[in-house]
Amino acid sequence: MEKIIFLLLLSTCISTTAINAAEVSFTQEDRDRLIRLETKQDEGFKATNQRIDDLRDLVYIVIGGMLGLIGFVLWDRRSALAPAIRKNKELEEREDRLEKILKEYALKEPKLAEVLKSVGLL
Numbered sequence: 738m739e740k741i742i743f744l745l746l747l748s749t750c751i752s753t754t755a756i757n758a759a760e761v762s763f764t765q766e767d768r769d770r771l772i773r774l775e776t777k778q779d780e781g782f783k784a785t786n787q788r789i790d791d792l793r794d795l796v797y798i799v800i801g802g803m804l805g806l807i808g809f810v811l812w813d814r815r816s817a818l819a820p821a822i823r824k825n826k827e828l829e830e831r832e833d834r835l836e837k838i839l840k841e842y843a844l845k846e847p848k849l850a851e852v853l854k855s856v857g858l859l
Contacts, residue, residue: 836858839858
């Protein structure tokens with residue numbers, strides 16, 4: 738019985754050793770093919786990285802354009818509003834002068850004073 742178990746163990750060890758010891762059929766052609774595949778893969782990575790860099794540059798250009806447009810809008814708004822603000826200020830000053838003149842004249846003319854009071858200017 739012990740001999741049978743020993744023979745079974747021995748045959749199992751020999752068969753696994755024989756399987757592991759079998760030569761792998763890996764030729765020089767296979768190695769060359771792997772080298773070519775690695776080269777193509779590296780070229781693909783380089784092309785992908787170049788495209789990503791191009792996209793990044795495009796994003797920078799778009800962001801710069803948007804910031805330039807915002808700056809132009811702010812500048813244009815300020816330059817377009819300046820004449821309107823100046824004209825409004827002139828009209829307010831003219832209105833103040835007319836109101837002052839009317840109040841001074843109302844001191845001499847009681848009828849005008851009544852009219853100004855009814856309107857709420859005096």
